[in-house]
Amino acid sequence: MKATDISAPDYFHKVVDCQWACPAHTPVPEYIRLIAARRYADAYMLNWDSNVFPGILGRTCDRPCEPACRRGRVEKEPVAICRLKRVAADYKGDIRPRLPSVPRQKNGKRIALIGAGPASLTVARDLLPFGYHVVIYDLDPLAGGMMRTQIPKFRLPQSVLDEEIGYILAMGPELRLGRPIASLKTLLAEGYDAIFVGSGAPRGRDLEVPGRTEAAAHIHIGIDWLAGVSFGHVDRIGKRVIVLGGGNTAMDCCRSSKRLGGEDVRVVVRSGFDEMKASPWEKEDATHEGIPIFNYLVPKAFAHEGGRLTGMVFEKVAPKYDQRGRRSLIPTGEPDVRMDCDDVLVAIGQENAFPWIERDSGIKFDRWGMPVVDPETMQSTLPNVFFGGDAAFGPKNVIWAVAHGHDAAISIDRLCNGADVRDRPHPSVNLVSQKMGIHEWSYDNQVSNDLRYRVPVRDTAVTLKDIRIEVELGYDEKLAYVEAQRCLNCDVQTVFTASLCIECDACVDICPTDCITFTQDGSEEELRGRLKAPAVNLTQALYVSDVLPTERVMVKDEDVCLHCGLCAERCPTGAWDMQKFFLETAQAGHACRSR
Amino acid sequence: MSYLAKPTLHHPKLPVNKLGYTRRDYEGAVSTLCAGCGHDSISAAIIQACFELDLPPHRIAKVSGIGCSSKTPTYFLGNSHGFNSVHGRMPSVLTGANLANRDLIYLGVSGDGDSASIGLGQFAHCMRRGVNMVYIVENNGVYGLTKGQFSATSDKGSKSKRGVVNTDSAIDLVSMALQLGATFVARSFSGDKAQLVPLIKAAILHRGAAFIDCISPCVAFNNHAGSTKSFDFVREHNEAVNFLDVIVGRDSIAVDYAPGTVVEVRQHDGSILRLRKVVAEYDPHNRVVALNYLQERQAAGEFATGLLYVEPEPEDLHAHLNTVETPLNRLTEAELCPGSAALERFNAAHR
Numbered sequence: 001m002k003a004t005d006i007s008a009p010d011y012f013h014k015v016v017d018c019q020w021a022c023p024a025h026t027p028v029p030e031y032i033r034l035i036a037a038r039r040y041a042d043a044y045m046l047n048w049d050s051n052v053f054p055g056i057l058g059r060t061c062d063r064p065c066e067p068a069c070r071r072g073r074v075e076k077e078p079v080a081i082c083r084l085k086r087v088a089a090d091y092k093g094d095i096r097p098r099l100p101s102v103p104r105q106k107n108g109k110r111i112a113l114i115g116a117g118p119a120s121l122t123v124a125r126d127l128l129p130f131g132y133h134v135v136i137y138d139l140d141p142l143a144g145g146m147m148r149t150q151i152p153k154f155r156l157p158q159s160v161l162d163e164e165i166g167y168i169l170a171m172g173p174e175l176r177l178g179r180p181i182a183s184l185k186t187l188l189a190e191g192y193d194a195i196f197v198g199s200g201a202p203r204g205r206d207l208e209v210p211g212r213t214e215a216a217a218h219i220h221i222g223i224d225w226l227a228g229v230s231f232g233h234v235d236r237i238g239k240r241v242i243v244l245g246g247g248n249t250a251m252d253c254c255r256s257s258k259r260l261g262g263e264d265v266r267v268v269v270r271s272g273f274d275e276m277k278a279s280p281w282e283k284e285d286a287t288h289e290g291i292p293i294f295n296y297l298v299p300k301a302f303a304h305e306g307g308r309l310t311g312m313v314f315e316k317v318a319p320k321y322d323q324r325g326r327r328s329l330i331p332t333g334e335p336d337v338r339m340d341c342d343d344v345l346v347a348i349g350q351e352n353a354f355p356w357i358e359r360d361s362g363i364k365f366d367r368w369g370m371p372v373v374d375p376e377t378m379q380s381t382l383p384n385v386f387f388g389g390d391a392a393f394g395p396k397n398v399i400w401a402v403a404h405g406h407d408a409a410i411s412i413d414r415l416c417n418g419a420d421v422r423d424r425p426h427p428s429v430n431l432v433s434q435k436m437g438i439h440e441w442s443y444d445n446q447v448s449n450d451l452r453y454r455v456p457v458r459d460t461a462v463t464l465k466d467i468r469i470e471v472e473l474g475y476d477e478k479l480a481y482v483e484a485q486r487c488l489n490c491d492v493q494t495v496f497t498a499s500l501c502i503e504c505d506a507c508v509d510i511c512p513t514d515c516i517t518f519t520q521d522g523s524e525e526e527l528r529g530r531l532k533a534p535a536v537n538l539t540q541a542l543y544v545s546d547v548l549p550t551e552r553v554m555v556k557d558e559d560v561c562l563h564c565g566l567c568a569e570r571c572p573t574g575a576w577d578m579q580k581f582f583l584e585t586a587q588a589g590h591a592c593r594s595r
Numbered sequence: 596m597s598y599l600a601k602p603t604l605h606h607p608k609l610p611v612n613k614l615g616y617t618r619r620d621y622e623g624a625v626s627t628l629c630a631g632c633g634h635d636s637i638s639a640a641i642i643q644a645c646f647e648l649d650l651p652p653h654r655i656a657k658v659s660g661i662g663c664s665s666k667t668p669t670y671f672l673g674n675s676h677g678f679n680s681v682h683g684r685m686p687s688v689l690t691g692a693n694l695a696n697r698d699l700i701y702l703g704v705s706g707d708g709d710s711a712s713i714g715l716g717q718f719a720h721c722m723r724r725g726v727n728m729v730y731i732v733e734n735n736g737v738y739g740l741t742k743g744q745f746s747a748t749s750d751k752g753s754k755s756k757r758g759v760v761n762t763d764s765a766i767d768l769v770s771m772a773l774q775l776g777a778t779f780v781a782r783s784f785s786g787d788k789a790q791l792v793p794l795i796k797a798a799i800l801h802r803g804a805a806f807i808d809c810i811s812p813c814v815a816f817n818n819h820a821g822s823t824k825s826f827d828f829v830r831e832h833n834e835a836v837n838f839l840d841v842i843v844g845r846d847s848i849a850v851d852y853a854p855g856t857v858v859e860v861r862q863h864d865g866s867i868l869r870l871r872k873v874v875a876e877y878d879p880h881n882r883v884v885a886l887n888y889l890q891e892r893q894a895a896g897e898f899a900t901g902l903l904y905v906e907p908e909p910e911d912l913h914a915h916l917n918t919v920e921t922p923l924n925r926l927t928e929a930e931l932c933p934g935s936a937a938l939e940r941f942n943a944a945h946r
Binding site: 073074075439445446447449502503504505506508509510512513514515533534536549550560562564566569570571572573 | 597598599600601602603604605606607608609619625626629630631632633635636638639785786788812814815818826827830
């Protein structure tokens with residue numbers, strides 16, 4: 001194999017699995033160490049720079065980082081990254097003096113943001129400190145988008161939402177809320193230098209089965225119903241509620257119902273429990289509140305009597321897999337299942353809708369009705385119109401919306417400064433030794449054996465009574481510390497210098513996870529099979545050195561390295577060193593333009 | 596040295612042996628020796644060998660003397676018996692233990708100071724008595740614990756770290772072991788586990804005095820230019836006479852070697868030592884050949900490594916003394932006291 005080029009930023013970035021998996025590439029291990037050091041405000045600001053909504057995300061993020069966490073590959077569960085983020089937000093104190101200031105003298109560029117959700121707010125935050133005049137449009141009377149309308153208050157308290165959105169609104173964007181946008185062409189005629197569309201995926205999918213129109217009064221579209229609950233228009237529901245769908249919206253619907261008078265609340269899903277789209281922890285939370293989930297039932301009809309919904313009829317199905325592993329649901333032939341109910345919430349998916357964009361406005365749409373958007377620049381076929389969040393590529397989640405927002409802000413900033421939008425600024429990267437003494441490092445390299453700590457919750461007797469009471473209490477400082485210590489510090493890299501190695505085998509002998517092998521060179525496929533422990537995880541790189549004096553090479557399988565630094569402690573020549581890799585993605589601004 | 600305990604988390608695909616243990620279960624405390632010490636590699640090789648042989652840790656006794664090498668039993672087999680004895684007196688203590696309980700597997704761990712200087716006499720008598728044990732000398736040719744003086748195995752003409760030239764002749768423990776009647780004699784290098792691990796396994800299976808001289812560079816005091824025990828020097832002058840595969844039990848392994856280059860040695864317990872010859876004329880069953888060959892290589896400035904001599908049907912101390920099969924420590928009064936009638940008869944015979 002070719003010797004690994006560790007100067008390429010991606011190599012070590014991939015080793016930091018959590019950061020690599022995060023759409024916004026938040027430097028996770030760094031902020032976890034700051035939390036362990038009780039530097040909550042510093043941890044918060046590191047997050048805020050990168051993901052804009054640490055308090056909100058620390059409660060609601062889809063956590064792509066956690067399935068990626070290396071800890072999950074050496075023991076049962078990953079580090080509770082998401083809930084540690086919340087700790088930073090809970091204990092940070094007043095960070096307002098640390099927020100960027102906005103120049104009074106504007107730069108003369110006017111930017112319109114359509115939708116006041118996470119994507120648009122990110123663009124606003126990135127551009128306002130550089131003097132842009134930002135105008136935010138939204139149909140709803142308050143900014144926040146789906147974070148406000150779809151996430152129930154018992155998961156995300158209004159105070160947290162208002163605080164973090166408030167940081168951005170305090171930077172002085174012009175708000176035009178509570179009014180729908182009728183036409184893109186009209187907007188274009190207003191002469192904005194750039195327009196960003198972050199209007200989300202606002203349309204809930206409906207269920208067209210017999211009885212839908214007759215019983216319409218008690219059948220609700222999930223996201224619309226949640227919005228109604230959020231703004232206080234809906235404050236009760238029937239005693240018996242059926243929630244259709246297996247995603248996170250369905251989980252929010254059933255848990256909200258339970259708090260608004262629902263006694264027999266149940267979730268009915270077409271697929272099996274494991275294939276449900278909802279995150280495992282959201283299913284767990286629903287189950288914890290005594291909500292049963294029924295699987296493999298396909299809705300057949302709404303039952304009604306005299307124009308009033310009385311129940312639902314379902315067909316029983318079973319999964320069948322073809323040779324290519326694709327699943328189809330086959331009716332089992334058993335009698336249909338009838339469930340009585342007073343209300344049905346339909347949470348079976350969301351769709352994009354752009355009724356206000358004229359099809360001859362210059363923006364190309366694909367055959368699924370989605371705008372054609374460059375995934376790197378977020379630019380549409382109209383050079384000064386950009387898309388982000390759910391509006392760009394369909395429903396995803398908040399953290400993707402933030403990542404899109406950063407990318408779009410860079411593009412807008414470059415466009416407004418006459419630079420090529422496709423020419424992307426590089427991340428800033430730093431790699432520096434953590435050695436403090438012979439066996440002393442600037443990070444805590446003792447690996448904790450603790451299992452994942454559960455986040456304390458309030459008693460359901462309390463939480464089910466009031467929809468505004470937050471269920472999770474969050475970690476206290478002590479729990480946060482022990483959970484933070486479970487982090488393996490994957491950003492502290494094992495850096496190998498072949499010219500210093502005397503091939504004494506000390507690193508091989510001490511490595512607790514058999515990562516290191518000195519062997520004859522070979523092709524990657526062949527090498528993976530004959531290392532000290534087989535390197536079977538093909539998504540994880542092999543770190544290969546230059547050829548050593550004995551004609552062998554050092555091969556390190558990055559897969560389950562604990563970053564404990566013992567290889568470097570036991571190395572007599574300093575051929576191994578522990579060096580902290582810090583990567584910050586570029587954001588809009590002068591620095592990104594000059595590079 | 597490291598102050599941290601080695602993390603207990605391990606590779607998810609770490610194999611288990613017949614007893615259900617992983618290799619990690621055979622480890623000891625984290626080494627307090629200098630980083631990069633060859634002795635740590637030998638510890639790792641012992642761990643690997645015991646794991647591969649499916650040895651129950653509580654059936655092993657590790658006995659050592661004094662010195663860097665004699666500290667190492669703390670760093671492997673944390674669940675075995677151990678005795679860190681007096682300087683140079685490991686052989687006596689081990690012989691006593693072996694006489695009392697012949698059922699344990701005895702690992703004698705020593706160094707060049709412990710065995711070639713203060714304990715030379717002990718070493719000699721242990722070998723000639725044929726105590727059933729593995730006698731490993733972790734040979735770095737230097738007194739590391741006292742900051743780098745020449746040891747009795749330092750080669751004449753080699754240079755210390757401070758540039759002093761050694762004027763004394765070196766003791767070659769391998770030649771001595773051969774002359775003294777050891778029934779298993781090998782030499783290896785801490786930096787070559789592929790060679791060392793099978794040698795340790797074969798030595799453990801050998802039912803007699805098995806001696807391994809393991810060259811083990813001292814990174815702190817004997818790994819410089821002018822040293823004859825440095826990593827570089829040993830790698831350049833290492834001449835392996837054979838490669839060893841140890842086959843335990845009935846499972847025959849088909850190995851495709853060129854005919855005439857493999858010698859199979861069936862040991863007393865049924866295990867097979869399969870030797871791939873590198874030096875064609877080398878016969879590991881002949882003491883005279885072995886001694887001559889060793890002297891020749893030594894004169895040429897090289898180290899012959901590998902399995903240098905093995906006696907397939909060894910006899911050990913217990914056989915010489917005609918002791919009972921039951922370990923002495925398990926004999927009860929019933930077996931040891933024949934009663935007054937027997938005493939009467941015995942006394943009568945002397946009247």
